[in-house]
Amino acid sequence: MAPLKRSLELGLILCRICGDAVYRSNLGPSRRCPRCHSRIEHRTPFSTEMTLAWLLAGMVLYIPANLLPVMHTSGLLGEADSTILGGIVEFWRAGDWDIALLIFIASVAVPFTKFIAIGLLLFTVRANSQWEQHQRATLYRVVEFIGYWSMLDVIVVALTSALMQFQVLGTAEPRAGIAFFCAVVVVTMLSALSFDARLIWDRHA
Amino acid sequence: MSEAPTPESSRELPTPAVRNRRWLPRLVWVVPIAAAVIGISLLVRNWENTGPRISISFLNGEGVQVGKTLVKYRDVTVGHVSGVVLSADHQTVLVSADLSKDAASLLKADTQFWVVRPRIGMGSVSGLETLLSGVYIGMKTGASGASARKFVGLESPPPLSHGPRGRELPLHAARAGSLAIGAPVYFRQFQVGRVIDENLLSDGSTRVTVFVEAPYDGFVKPVTRFWSASGVNIRLGADGLIVQTESLAAVLAGGIAFDDGPAEAIPTATGISGEFTLYKSEAEAMAPPDGDPHYVRMRFAQALRGLEAGAPVEFVGVNIGSVVAVDLGYRHRDRSFPVIVTAKLYPRRMGQAYEALAAQGKTESEETLAEFVGTLVNRGLRAQPRSGSLLTGKLYIALDFLPASPPATFDASVRPLELPTVNGAYQELEANIVRMVKKVNDLPLEQIATHLDTDLRDLHGTLNALHNRVLPSAVDTLSALHTTLDSADRTLDVESPLQRSLTETLSETRSTLQAVRELADYLDRHPDALLHGRRPQKMPKSPAAPLSDAKP
Numbered sequence: 024m025a026p027l028k029r030s031l032e033l034g035l036i037l038c039r040i041c042g043d044a045v046y047r048s049n050l051g052p053s054r055r056c057p058r059c060h061s062r063i064e065h066r067t068p069f070s071t072e073m074t075l076a077w078l079l080a081g082m083v084l085y086i087p088a089n090l091l092p093v094m095h096t097s098g099l100l101g102e103a104d105s106t107i108l109g110g111i112v113e114f115w116r117a118g119d120w121d122i123a124l125l126i127f128i129a130s131v132a133v134p135f136t137k138f139i140a141i142g143l144l145l146f147t148v149r150a151n152s153q154w155e156q157h158q159r160a161t162l163y164r165v166v167e168f169i170g171y172w173s174m175l176d177v178i179v180v181a182l183t184s185a186l187m188q189f190q191v192l193g194t195a196e197p198r199a200g201i202a203f204f205c206a207v208v209v210v211t212m213l214s215a216l217s218f219d220a221r222l223i224w225d226r227h228a
Numbered sequence: 229m230s231e232a233p234t235p236e237s238s239r240e241l242p243t244p245a246v247r248n249r250r251w252l253p254r255l256v257w258v259v260p261i262a263a264a265v266i267g268i269s270l271l272v273r274n275w276e277n278t279g280p281r282i283s284i285s286f287l288n289g290e291g292v293q294v295g296k297t298l299v300k301y302r303d304v305t306v307g308h309v310s311g312v313v314l315s316a317d318h319q320t321v322l323v324s325a326d327l328s329k330d331a332a333s334l335l336k337a338d339t340q341f342w343v344v345r346p347r348i349g350m351g352s353v354s355g356l357e358t359l360l361s362g363v364y365i366g367m368k369t370g371a372s373g374a375s376a377r378k379f380v381g382l383e384s385p386p387p388l389s390h391g392p393r394g395r396e397l398p399l400h401a402a403r404a405g406s407l408a409i410g411a412p413v414y415f416r417q418f419q420v421g422r423v424i425d426e427n428l429l430s431d432g433s434t435r436v437t438v439f440v441e442a443p444y445d446g447f448v449k450p451v452t453r454f455w456s457a458s459g460v461n462i463r464l465g466a467d468g469l470i471v472q473t474e475s476l477a478a479v480l481a482g483g484i485a486f487d488d489g490p491a492e493a494i495p496t497a498t499g500i501s502g503e504f505t506l507y508k509s510e511a512e513a514m515a516p517p518d519g520d521p522h523y524v525r526m527r528f529a530q531a532l533r534g535l536e537a538g539a540p541v542e543f544v545g546v547n548i549g550s551v552v553a554v555d556l557g558y559r560h561r562d563r564s565f566p567v568i569v570t571a572k573l574y575p576r577r578m579g580q581a582y583e584a585l586a587a588q589g590k591t592e593s594e595e596t597l598a599e600f601v602g603t604l605v606n607r608g609l610r611a612q613p614r615s616g617s618l619l620t621g622k623l624y625i626a627l628d629f630l631p632a633s634p635p636a637t638f639d640a641s642v643r644p645l646e647l648p649t650v651n652g653a654y655q656e657l658e659a660n661i662v663r664m665v666k667k668v669n670d671l672p673l674e675q676i677a678t679h680l681d682t683d684l685r686d687l688h689g690t691l692n693a694l695h696n697r698v699l700p701s702a703v704d705t706l707s708a709l710h711t712t713l714d715s716a717d718r719t720l721d722v723e724s725p726l727q728r729s730l731t732e733t734l735s736e737t738r739s740t741l742q743a744v745r746e747l748a749d750y751l752d753r754h755p756d757a758l759l760h761g762r763r764p765q766k767m768p769k770s771p772a773a774p775l776s777d778a779k780p
Contacts, residue, residue, distance in 0.1 A: 073256045080260035083267050103296060
């Protein structure tokens with residue numbers, strides 16, 4: 024199969040918002056899409072830089088998200104702060120290995136996958152690599168897809184806190200850790216969003 | 229890269245207008261920087277709040293849970309248990325706890341830790357809240373200047389975890405008696421403190437630590453005497469029955485009372501920090517000090533059942549010491565088993581007598597004292613067991629002058645001094661009774677009984693004869709008597725002829741007697757009538773005159 028023509032060679036720029044292919048010569052000085060009037064660039068400017076910034080922010084936030092307790096439960100039998108990892112261990116020990124696995128995937132495996140995947144994408148783009156371009160494109164779509172599943176943990180804490188309010192008998196309150204975790208999810212999603220997947224296909228000879 | 233130069237575009241757009249806005253997307257770096265700052269600040273705050281990690285060893289870790297059990301100081305949480313492991317030798321449980329940073333200053337070398345569990349004691353119920361919440365570790369800071377991180381936990385809570393101000397006083401006692409920790413301390417029937425500790429010292433005696441609360445600790449002076457106020461003190465004295473007790477709680481849980489010692493008392497504590505002595509009773513506490521005891525030994529040639537260690541030794545009725553030991557000895561010479569009684573005597577208890585002796589220098593040394601005792605023995609001083617109570621049979625040793633006792637030898641060089649003895653008065657009485665019983669026993673009772681039996685049989689025969697022979701005739705006699713009495717009765721009846729004639733006779737006799745009296749009367753007034761006869765004139769007519777005339 025002959026190599027496809029690149030948009031630059033054709034003098035075309037794709038609007039990422041409305042999907043209109045615009046000839047560069049048709050762009051005014053404001054560089055707006057003639058159809059939807061959103062800003063239009065050949066490649067999102069500072070894409071890698073922003074992705075990296077968001078990624079780093081996510082990684083930094085992931086540390087307190089795991090160290091700080093996400094939930095505080097108190098009841099007749101005492102009170103306890105639980106962290107994400109502590110909760111997983113507790114569920115596993117209690118025999119609920121399925122729940123433990125679910126939480127593990129949602130709150131540990133997925134964020135890590137995202138960190139590694141985005142990091143890999145960034146590295147390869149910066150290195151101008153042509154390695155496994157199709158797989159990297161798939162990887163990017165997977166990262167985008169799994170991003171919000173990490174919100175599972177946040178929803179669990181939110182539901183528990185809302186439902187478990189029995190005063191003396193037992194109450195659950197969210198703790199700072201869950202806010203950090205929520206921030207991790209949001210920031211990594213932003214990171215994935217700011218990554219311009221078209222860069223995968225660019226190469227500078 | 230997006231600005232890849234193409235010859236035609238560079239000519240059309242010589243100055244791209246977007247350049248001046250390029251800094252804006254770089255603002256995104258604020259996010260990771262902010263995240264890093266927040267993270268670092270959290271870490272710093274966490275590090276700032278992280279106090280010391282301490283290790284406490286307990287004998288058992290009952291109820292202590294990692295992450296759940298809290299460490300509390302004055303009921304405020306200052307940390308939590310972060311680990312429970314067995315010690316390397318498996319003898320203790322090592323509880324590690326993370327304390328908050330501000331609790332670090334509480335960790336002194338003598339800081340105490342204990343596990344708070346529900347406790348129900350004589351005086352109080354404590355730790356009930358732990359029934360639901362689980363145990364927690366209590367903490368009491370120490371006074372030491374040095375800080376520490378490893379502690380040995382107490383197995384029971386200290387009685388004054390964060391108590392009121394006051395003073396702790398160590399009391400020294402031979403035995404603690406029925407005192408319990410928490411027992412009240414009284415000053416003139418007013419509770420001013422509590423017993424907070426009891427220790428058995430290496431010499432076997434007891435140290436009781438009491439805590440006297442703040443304004444009242446001023447009552448504790450060097451001359452203060454402490455005594456055990458446990459139980460009820462019932463005394464039957466010459467002045468009647470005296471029942472003494474500090475309070476009902478003291479009766480149940482024991483207690484300690486204190487008061488100023490007698491005015492002339494020698495201070496029992498060297499300073500306010502010194503140890504006081506805990507006396508057994510108020511009387512003992514208030515007694516003047518005994519001074520050093522002197523030991524004496526006495527050899528009794530009789531059984532001394534009822535003589536126990538602690539029995540009093542009295543000198544002319546004054547208690548001057550007590551029996552220390554009662555031992556069985558053996559004398560080879562006559563194969564006898566004398567009872568050896570060791571006693572300690574307090575010469576100071578002799579009061580003025582002791583002072584007088586001291587003034588003469590008799591008490592300067594053991595030698596002079598022994599010499600003096602020798603002269604007393606020559607005057608008849610003997611030790612004698614006597615019965616203190618006929619009910620209980622308890623004996624005491626009396627030192628008394630018995631000049632009638634057989635002479636005794638006294639060796640002034642023997643240590644301890646050996647006092648000559650005589651047998652007890654009660655024992656003498658006993659021996660007399662035994663002799664009497666023996667005499668009674670020796671009486672020919674059987675012979676007497678035989679004789680008595682024979683006599684009784686004779687008596688029986690006599691009685692039989694009486695019954696068979698005398699009684700029937702007696703019955704006959706009685707019936708004859710009855711007949712006689714019947715006829716007598718008839719004779720004496722009012723209607724009987726005898727009775728009637730008797731009545732008549734009597735009335736005639738009365739008339740006669742009247743006439744005789746008139747005659748006598750007349751003759752009295754007219755004696756001459758005997759010669760001249762009756763002169764009928766001049767005389768008032770008396771009704772009896774004709775009669776009296778007729779008679780002469």
